[in-house]
Amino acid sequence: MRLIRLRYTKWYQLLSKGIFKDNPIYAMALGICSALAVTNRVENAIAMGLGVTFVLMASSMSTSLIRKFIPAKVRMVTYMVLISTFVIAFQGFLQAYFFDLSKALGAYTGLIITNCIVMGRAEAFAIKNPIHFSALDALANGLGYMFTLIAISVVREVLAFGTLLGIQVVGDGFVTWTVMAMAPGAFFVMAIYMWIMRTIAKLDTTSAS
């Protein structure tokens, strides 16, 4: 009984929309660049997912906090300044505590700024909604993004290196697929993943491009 009531609350709807129905990657095709470029190893995918979730939540919350003071004409620049502040904070954190990881991610942590998801959520949601809903919406989208990244990187890491989080998982006879670690492998795995998820979610793909 409680579960049924839960389905109709705004909280539940926001979460399920962000993670499943309107998932930023397979449904809306946003933030693809980083999703493809860093997913050759699972640990990179997790770090990137956490980073994007952090930046997304922080920037959405601060945008929604000051939404009444932002003049409509300069809102884009305001988002950019807010987002890049948090990205710099995340980059500094990675360099201080996880140096190897920050080396592996390279310029891609800086590119979170131009990740369309972050900008998209600020423009589409945070500018119009109160802070608690914005935070939840950002969390849902960030988690949806992270799950996708992990799903893709699991396939790619096993096929490309025969490992999972650095631990050997396949037998010695396995021939690794080098192409999976490179760009073409990323494109193909992503296409197949989109196909599967869109079929499951029964999205109307003809309207989205």
Next chain:
Amino acid sequence: MEGLINIFMASVLTHNIALTYILGMCPLIAISKNLKTAKGMGASVILVITLTAAINWPIYQLLKNNNAESISLLVFIITIAATVQFLEIFLDKYLPTLYNAFGIFLPLITVNCAVLAVSLFMVNRTFGFYETVFFGFGSGTGWALAITIIAAIREKMALVSKVPDGLQGAGIVMIIAGIISLGFMGFIGVVGF
């Protein structure tokens, strides 16, 4: 001079920003439906990437001399946004024909990750000024090449092929990009940094 041409060729073919580094995917998917708009977008990207790379290089040197590299990200993105805005106003005022052709694409370029990426790569690889300009121009050309090829293929495909439901739109662009990317891997070894 030979080194500069080398950088240009490498960033077009072997280190193509769209097909090797997988950057600038959002516009690549969204604006590759027809060849004419894809060409317009490609030309605007070449212009903006070259300009912003040339502007960001001296700014970065200035920041470096003042030990303020940590805010370079923030400064780069503001420079890019300002350049795009300025270009839009300038074209609108002095070159209206060009503005009519490219104007609609310009605002979209600010969020094209390829533009920011070129500025960040230039820092990572410690390029000099001329190298940066050639690298920016090459990367822009590479991106334009990728979007033109994909748009041409999509235009033809729309006439003849039946794509499965779930694969339409973004999915099929990924497959096309993957196959072209495989083709570009054949260039490995021809030129390099």
